[in-house]
Amino acid sequence: MGVTKQAASKLVDSMVGANYLRDVDADDARARLVTLSPRGRRLLSAVEEIYRELEAEWAQAIGSARVEALRDDLVRVLEARHGGLPSVRPAVAR
Numbered sequence: 001m002g003v004t005k006q007a008a009s010k011l012v013d014s015m016v017g018a019n020y021l022r023d024v025d026a027d028d029a030r031a032r033l034v035t036l037s038p039r040g041r042r043l044l045s046a047v048e049e050i051y052r053e054l055e056a057e058w059a060q061a062i063g064s065a066r067v068e069a070l071r072d073d074l075v076r077v078l079e080a081r082h083g084g085l086p087s088v089r090p091a092v093a094r
Helices: 005-017 038-062 064-082
Strands: 021-025 033-036
Touching: 005 021, 005 033, 033 038, 038 064
Parallel strands: none
Antiparallel strands: 021 033
């Protein structure tokens, strides 16, 4: 995430408090396994719909081929900067 452990912990705490995440296992105080709550899944779904709508608008303005080229360029930038694409999908709870 590119932040300190303390900042990540505070972010997770606030997301659990807002009911976007839920704790799955609290056996080890050094690590927390969390997963999306139903509210978090609904939010993620809404965000993905907004992205689809934005891309459709962009495609109308500049064409689908240019939107795809833009996506490819951005992927290359991320891969060059980070050595790969960061994971943005939540892991499935055990």
